[in-house]
Amino acid sequence: MKEYKKLFQRNVTSKYDFSKFKHIVDVGGNDGTFLVEILQNTPSHVHGTVYDLPEVAKKAAENVAKHNLSGRCKTIGGNFFESVPEEGDCYILKYILNDWNDENCVSILRNISKQMKAYSKLLIIQQIDSEEVMVPLPL
Numbered sequence: 001m002k003e004y005k006k007l008f009q010r011n012v013t014s015k016y017d018f019s020k021f022k023h024i025v026d027v028g029g030n031d032g033t034f035l036v037e038i039l040q041n042t043p044s045h046v047h048g049t050v051y052d053l054p055e056v057a058k059k060a061a062e063n064v065a066k067h068n069l070s071g072r073c074k075t076i077g078g079n080f081f082e083s084v085p086e087e088g089d090c091y092i093l094k095y096i097l098n099d100w101n102d103e104n105c106v107s108i109l110r111n112i113s114k115q116m117k118a119y120s121k122l123l124i125i126q127q128i129d130s131e132e133v134m135v136p137l138p139l
């Protein structure tokens with residue numbers, strides 16, 4: 001599973017141009033593995049924040065330091081149902097929304113949208129239920 005996750009993350013970072021951003025906030029970014037992968041593959045003008053529950057953010061800080069990225073990557077503990085960091089021009093929600101009901105999802109999305117500027121992007125990364133993908137299109 002770990003190997004699959006790594007491969008999947010590498011696939012995303014190789015196919016999407018993250019170098020156009022100045023500051024990427026990974027909301028619910030866990031130990032920062034994905035953001036580390038992004039920052040390792042982008043120029044040094046790209047900075048980031050791993051945002052997760054306080055105890056998880058501590059683990060992220062260790063992981064970020066282990067990869068010598070503390071100068072480019074902050075770790076912030078908090079609750080995405082209350083607020084998210086403000087400095088992002090890119091927000092990532094990777095495998096977050098599928099854990100919550102609609103009401104909770106709206107609350108997370110609303111908190112992100114409060115911090116977004118007109119030019120900011122929100123990237124939602126998760127697997128789509130294949131039955132949803134296969135909804136027949138009207139002819």
Ligand SMILES: C[S@@+](CC[C@H](N)C(=O)[O-])C[C@H]1O[C@@H](n2cnc3c(N)ncnc32)[C@H](O)[C@@H]1O
Nearest residue numbers: 028029030052053056078079080081094095096
């Ligand atoms: C399914 S994991 C996804 C982790 C990571 N984005 C990934 O793709 O591997 C969900 C993450 O959301 C975090 N999380 C759960 N509730 C949270 C909250 N209220 N505020 C911030 N983070 C939260 C968890 O600690 C966990 O790291």
